[in-house]
Amino acid sequence: LALGLQGDPRSLPLLLAAAGEATDGDEARDALRGLGRLGWRGGADAVGALRDRFREEPVQIEAAWALGEIGGGDAVRVLMDDLRKRPDRADPTEDEARWIATSLRRCGVLGREAIRGARAIAISSGERRRVDQIAELAGLP
Numbered sequence: 001l002a003l004g005l006q007g008d009p010r011s012l013p014l015l016l017a018a019a020g021e022a023t024d025g026d027e028a029r030d031a032l033r034g035l036g037r038l039g040w041r042g043g044a045d046a047v048g049a050l051r052d053r054f055r056e057e058p059v060q061i062e063a064a065w066a067l068g069e070i071g072g073g074d075a076v077r078v079l080m081d082d083l084r085k086r087p088d089r090a091d092p093t094e095d096e097a098r099w100i101a102t103s104l105r106r107c108g109v110l111g112r113e114a115i116r117g118a119r120a121i122a123i124s125s126g127e128r129r130r131v132d133q134i135a136e137l138a139g140l141p
Contacts, residue, residue, distance in 0.1 A: 003015055003034050007038065007039070012040050015034045015038060018031040020046070022054075028050050028053070032047060033062060039070055039071070041070060045074060048063070048067075048078035052088075057093055060093075060096045061095055064079065064103045068102060071107045072107070073110055076107050079104050083130045084127060097134060098137055104138055105139070112138070112140060115134055115140055116140065
């Protein structure tokens with residue numbers, strides 16, 4: 001967390017290494033907090049990979065928060081990944097969905113347009129339901 005609070009992009013390799021070496025949910029959340037606080041765009045894929053390694057809800061929520069802090073197109077892509085049905089992952093919980101919506105909203109125009117686009121091209125009823133839930137939580141009509 002201290003590395004992220006410095007705001008020094010030279011911390012990114014250390015935080016990425018911590019994310020890659022996390023062995024439990026607590027270590028994963030610490031790495032995610034540091035990456036989020038740093039807010040450096042190069043961390044979005046590492047956040048997504050770490051999120052996918054740990055299925056615990058607190059890790060999922062921390063990852064959504066970190067992506068909202070990082071922002072940009074890569075963060076939006078990783079956040080939207082949560083809304084597509086994947087055989088290796090259950091639907092986001094209510095709390096996860098709230099954080100995904102909040103983080104997408106914090107990504108500005110890119111996040112809002114991603115939600116609108118996903119609504120337009122949702123393939124299945126399950127995906128449409130997930131996207132509609134996020135849109136409602138994000139305050140989009």
